[in-house]
Amino acid sequence: MVDTAPTTTPAEQRAAKRHPGRAPKGYSMRTLPGFSVIALFTMIVLYAPIMILVIYSFNEGTSLAIWEGFSLRWYRQAAANEAVQDAAIRSLYLAFIASSIGTVAATMAALATTRTRRFPGKTMIYALINQPLMVPEIVTAVALLIVFATIKVWTGHTSMIYLIVAHTAFCIPFAYLPIRARLETMDMSLETAARDLYASPWLTFRKVTLPLMWPGIVAGLMLAFVISLDTVVITEFVKSAGQETLPTYMLGQLRRVVTPEVNAISTVILAAGAILVALFFRLTQRKG
Amino acid sequence: MIDIDNVTKVFGAGDAAFTALSEVSVTIAENEFFTLLGPSGCGKTTLLRLIAGFEPPTAGAIRLGGRDITRLPPNQRPVNTVFQSYALFPHMSVAQNIAFGLEMLGKPKAEVKSTVDDMLRLVRMEAMRDRRTSEISGGQQQRVALARALAPHPEVLLLDEPLSALDLKLRKEMQIELKRLQSETGITFVFVTHDQEEALTMSDRVAVMSAGEILQVGPPRDIYERPAERFVANFIGESNFLNADLAGDSVTLAAGGTFPVRRPDGVRDGKVSVLVRPEHITLGGAGDTLRSTIENVVYSGEATVAHMVLPTGEPIKARLSNAPQGDGALPGAGSQVTIGLAPGAITVLRD
Ligand SMILES: Nc1ncnc2c1ncn2[C@@H]1O[C@H](COP(=O)(O)OP(=O)(O)OP(=O)(O)O)[C@@H](O)[C@H]1O
Ligand SMILES: [Mg+2]
Numbered sequence: 178m179v180d181t182a183p184t185t186t187p188a189e190q191r192a193a194k195r196h197p198g199r200a201p202k203g204y205s206m207r208t209l210p211g212f213s214v215i216a217l218f219t220m221i222v223l224y225a226p227i228m229i230l231v232i233y234s235f236n237e238g239t240s241l242a243i244w245e246g247f248s249l250r251w252y253r254q255a256a257a258n259e260a261v262q263d264a265a266i267r268s269l270y271l272a273f274i275a276s277s278i279g280t281v282a283a284t285m286a287a288l289a290t291t292r293t294r295r296f297p298g299k300t301m302i303y304a305l306i307n308q309p310l311m312v313p314e315i316v317t318a319v320a321l322l323i324v325f326a327t328i329k330v331w332t333g334h335t336s337m338i339y340l341i342v343a344h345t346a347f348c349i350p351f352a353y354l355p356i357r358a359r360l361e362t363m364d365m366s367l368e369t370a371a372r373d374l375y376a377s378p379w380l381t382f383r384k385v386t387l388p389l390m391w392p393g394i395v396a397g398l399m400l401a402f403v404i405s406l407d408t409v410v411i412t413e414f415v416k417s418a419g420q421e422t423l424p425t426y427m428l429g430q431l432r433r434v435v436t437p438e439v440n441a442i443s444t445v446i447l448a449a450g451a452i453l454v455a456l457f458f459r460l461t462q463r464k465g
Numbered sequence: 466m467i468d469i470d471n472v473t474k475v476f477g478a479g480d481a482a483f484t485a486l487s488e489v490s491v492t493i494a495e496n497e498f499f500t501l502l503g504p505s506g507c508g509k510t511t512l513l514r515l516i517a518g519f520e521p522p523t524a525g526a527i528r529l530g531g532r533d534i535t536r537l538p539p540n541q542r543p544v545n546t547v548f549q550s551y552a553l554f555p556h557m558s559v560a561q562n563i564a565f566g567l568e569m570l571g572k573p574k575a576e577v578k579s580t581v582d583d584m585l586r587l588v589r590m591e592a593m594r595d596r597r598t599s600e601i602s603g604g605q606q607q608r609v610a611l612a613r614a615l616a617p618h619p620e621v622l623l624l625d626e627p628l629s630a631l632d633l634k635l636r637k638e639m640q641i642e643l644k645r646l647q648s649e650t651g652i653t654f655v656f657v658t659h660d661q662e663e664a665l666t667m668s669d670r671v672a673v674m675s676a677g678e679i680l681q682v683g684p685p686r687d688i689y690e691r692p693a694e695r696f697v698a699n700f701i702g703e704s705n706f707l708n709a710d711l712a713g714d715s716v717t718l719a720a721g722g723t724f725p726v727r728r729p730d731g732v733r734d735g736k737v738s739v740l741v742r743p744e745h746i747t748l749g750g751a752g753d754t755l756r757s758t759i760e761n762v763v764y765s766g767e768a769t770v771a772h773m774v775l776p777t778g779e780p781i782k783a784r785l786s787n788a789p790q791g792d793g794a795l796p797g798a799g800s801q802v803t804i805g806l807a808p809g810a811i812t813v814l815r816d
Pocket of ligand 2: 510
């Protein structure tokens with residue numbers, strides 16, 4: 178008899194998972210000397226200043242160091258401040274447009290790099306898409322400043338378009354990562370099966386690929402939104418006069434009088450970001 | 466019906482090129498249960514993928530009912546596949562999976578519903594129609610995959626090891642079920658397996674493949690009783706290979722004895738290998754002339770297998786059915802016995 182090499186069936190794989198050989202022992206927090214100390218220290222450095230910032234946003238007084246009792250005064254003041262309102266609306270508008278366009282582009286890029294045959298330059302494209310993650314933000318900002326400043330002088334045109342273009346480009350790699358990760362876990366044979374069952378390429382995309390990659394797209398959109406919302410360096414360099422976003426407004430305030438109003442705005446941004454990031458993790462961890 | 470004409474498939478290019486199929490030609494008849502049998506990696510799935518249209522052949526043509534479909538995209542071929550990995554849509558229920566093909570064909574809602582109901586009944590999954598595909602067992606997933614591929618009533622159904630995940634009992638049931646389906650629906654089945662027994666019991670014809678080539682095509686009985694090559698004989702069933710001399714219509718075994726044989730085409734007189742199936746050998750008959758020495762006797766339920774050596778040193782084994790009562794005891798290791806060959810037991814191989 179020729180022995181036919183056994184292919185592992187899903188049942189066997191499940192069995193193997195249930196009865197693993199000798200699994201390596203995990204590290205134990207108790208036996209690693211200093212583990213808890215370092216962990217605790219890191220946590221304190223990361224979160225203590227933020228805690229203080231949040232606490233003082235509720236301070237009755239004007240000081241950032243002396244507690245004078247609880248109040249929502251600074252929240253009320255920030256909400257009533259027209260400059261803050263203006264900057265907040267601009268920030269949201271910018272984040273919405275940039276993350277939407279960026280996510281569409283990232284979706285197409287992810288499809289092109291996972292769902293097509295090998296083509297020359299595929300690895301190169303992959304590297305190019307991710308490069309913005311490696312280039313320091315300040316370099317991107319300076320480069321954009323130089324190009325956009327020239328265009329502004331030539332055309333005299335100073336609308337939001339520059340910020341939208343800059344934020345969109347900056348968002349794309351962040352949106353791309355979760356979408357690509359999602360596509361890579363998706364079995365290509367599902368699309369093959371749809372084609373086999375008389376679906377055209379477009380219907381295959383709409384009925385199978387898109388619904389299955391949807392959690393990745395939403396996650397990418399949220400990540401891009403948060404990134405756009407708190408990008409300060411690029412915005413500061415690219416914006417024209419009167420185009421403050423929340424982060425650049427705060428930066429401007431910090432140069433003058435510092436009141437807990439900045440804390441209040443930060444706390445709101447922090448809460449919004451935390452909610453989006455929590456949603457992001459829920460979406461990326463749930464298996465479809 | 467399906468005409469595979471000189472099809473070659475090469476994956477990759479340059480140094481990394483790999484020929485998965487080389488100049489395969491075979492014609493599959495309408496409403497035939499045709500099985501591709503061969504070891505892992507021999508190109509069975511690749512051949513199915515070419516018929517389904519998921520890959521274009523590197524050379525050659527594929528025709529369906531006389532029409533050249535070589536370049537037709539998969540959604541325009543009246544061919545459906547039961548995938549080796551099932552490939553059920555995880556975001557749809559069992560019923561939605563089965564309805565998918567019909568909906569893509571634009572069938573009216575009422576027809577879709579009644580066909581889906583029929584299919585669910587057929588694979589006995591009515592109770593699970595609204596389950597997600599992740600909430601059913603492996604065997605049930607396989608049945609849904611079968612129902613989904615059958616629902617649009619294709620002209621050809623391709624099945625890639627569809628029973629491999631089932632336990633023995635369900636597997637036997639599904640074998641009978643598949644066979645019934647095939648004769649009732651009039652659909653041509655192209656079935657892939659590397660289980661020889663499954664291939665022999667279910668098929669009208671079997672193609673034995675090895676390393677990208679079809680070695681032999683024929684009805685199960687031909688494949689088993691008259692394998693053309695050593696590989697085929699070896700892959701299907703138990704075999705004894707003996708050296709012999711072929712002269713005209715008879716062979717003389719190296720171990721002695723001359724027997725009449727069917728002479729295959731293209732084999733010249735002289736030294737040949739012959740095949741003798743272990744169950745075609747008897748021991749201690751009256752007129753037996755071949756002598757051998759017993760090395761080992763193994764009892765295996767319905768039969769006893771005697772491992773022996775001929776005076777030439779060639780090993781030979783005999784498979785003897787166990788009698789209902791009788792002590793059935795064979796002489797022990799080291800004893801001499803005579804061997805008899807049933808008429809027609811010797812097959813001359815072409816290698
Ligand atoms: N896309 C591909 N690129 C390169 N090589 C491939 C590709 N698909 C298949 N092959 C190779 O072609 C050969 C035949 O593969 P195929 O899947 O047809 O085998 P099979 O007979 O179905 O095996 P099994 O019984 O294990 O399913 C294998 O050696 C495989 O590695
Ligand atoms: Mg296969």
